[in-house]
Amino acid sequence: xxxALLALLGLVGFGSGFVDAIAGGGGLLTLPSLALxxxxxxAAVATNKLASTFGSGSATLAFWRAGKIxxxxxxxxxxxxxxxxxxxxxxxxxxxxxLSQALPIVLVAVALYFAFAPNLTxxxxxxxxxxxxxxxxxxxxxxxxxGVFGPGAGSFYMIGFVVLAGxxxxxxxxxxxxxxxxxxxxSLALYxxxxxxFAPAGLAMGVGAFLGARLGAHAALRAGARLVRPLIIVVSxxxxxxxxxxxxxxxxxxxxxxxxx
Numbered sequence: 001x002x003x004a005l006l007a008l009l010g011l012v013g014f015g016s017g018f019v020d021a022i023a024g025g026g027g028l029l030t031l032p033s034l035a036l037x038x039x040x041x042x043a044a045v046a047t048n049k050l051a052s053t054f055g056s057g058s059a060t061l062a063f064w065r066a067g068k069i070x071x072x073x074x075x076x077x078x079x080x081x082x083x084x085x086x087x088x089x090x091x092x093x094x095x096x097x098x099l100s101q102a103l104p105i106v107l108v109a110v111a112l113y114f115a116f117a118p119n120l121t122x123x124x125x126x127x128x129x130x131x132x133x134x135x136x137x138x139x140x141x142x143x144x145x146x147g148v149f150g151p152g153a154g155s156f157y158m159i160g161f162v163v164l165a166g167x168x169x170x171x172x173x174x175x176x177x178x179x180x181x182x183x184x185x186x187s188l189a190l191y192x193x194x195x196x197x198f199a200p201a202g203l204a205m206g207v208g209a210f211l212g213a214r215l216g217a218h219a220a221l222r223a224g225a226r227l228v229r230p231l232i233i234v235v236s237x238x239x240x241x242x243x244x245x246x247x248x249x250x251x252x253x254x255x256x257x258x259x260x261x
Contacts, residue, residue: 005037006204013051013205017212021059021177022220022228024154025235026052028242030205043198045150046191050202053188055209056181060174062217068174075135080157080179081186083140087147088190094148103151104240110155111236114229122224127166134165143183147190151239154180155232169225177217 001009012033020026030051034044063069087094129137138160146153157179161172191197220228 001037001200006200009033009037009201010204010208013055013208014212015208016051016205017055017058017209017214018216018219019212019231019235020052020055020154020209021062021213021216022173023232023235024152024158024176024180025239026055026209027150028235028239030209034201034205037201039198039201043196046194046196047198047202047205049184049188049191050197050199051205051209053181053184054206055213056177056184058210058213059177059217060181062214063174063177063221066174066217066221068171068221069178070171070175072131073175073178075131076139076175077178077182079135079139079182080143080146081182083143083145084147084183084186085190086140087144088187089147090144091148099149100243100246103149104244107152107155107236107240107243110152110159111233111240113159114232114236122168122170124168124171125166127164129164131165134160138164139179142179143186146180146183147187151243152236153183155236158232169228170221173220173228 012029016026016029019029027048030048031044034047035041039047060069139157142153142156142160145156154176157176158172161167161175162169165172165175167175
């Protein structure tokens with residue numbers, strides 16, 4: 001790849017890191033960019049994990065320095081990493097066509113929840129599950145999904161921390177980034193062993209993601225719910241539309257049916 005193309009991928013990584021640190025969904029920018037740069041689908045997914053690890057690691061570091069990362073979050077991050085590694089192993093047998101059709105409905109539900117839930121504040125709420133139960137159930141399940149497919153995993157972690165663990169919004173965001181870092185590391189380890197990572201593109205995009213995520217985390221810490229809620233709603237809806245428009249997605253299937261194809 002030319003230096004100009006690597007620099008462009010770095011800029012894309014910066015934008016994706018900023019968005020991903022707050023709401024997740026940075027893969028909407030990075031995966032298509034890697035494909036357009038000439039990487040085959042498997043190499044694009046593997047290389048994207050390298051860049052995403054830089055971004056989620058940077059966001060986790062920023063939240064840790066702000067005192068938002070807690071020791072009780074570590075088991076969930078570790079379990080998410082194990083789940084993601086298992087997901088990456090299961091990738092050849094994953095029902096990706098089914099996921100691409102079902103996931104938009106889930107993402108719209110996420111957007112509606114963040115739009116209309118009245119109690120999304122910084123206040124801590126009653127936890128429905130203990131940290132140990134969360135780490136042994138939901139965290140590895142979302143990690144497994146992240147290793148198999150990926151879009152929306154950050155939002156799913158955040159929903160889990162808010163609804164089940166009772167976290168306030170910023171604390172949930174910090175926990176989600178930490179868990180997402182764990183699942184990125186877990187799946188990255190498997191992809192690295194497979195030899196599909198194109199390091200120059202991944203590192204260029206990763207440097208941009210590292211800087212963008214740092215800025216995004218600081219913006220979220222300053223603005224709180226005023227920034228986080230609307231961004232999650234927008235990103236979830238855009239991800240849903242993007243998935244529905246892909247070949248085999250709901251919009252593509254509806255168009256084929258309407259046109260008599």
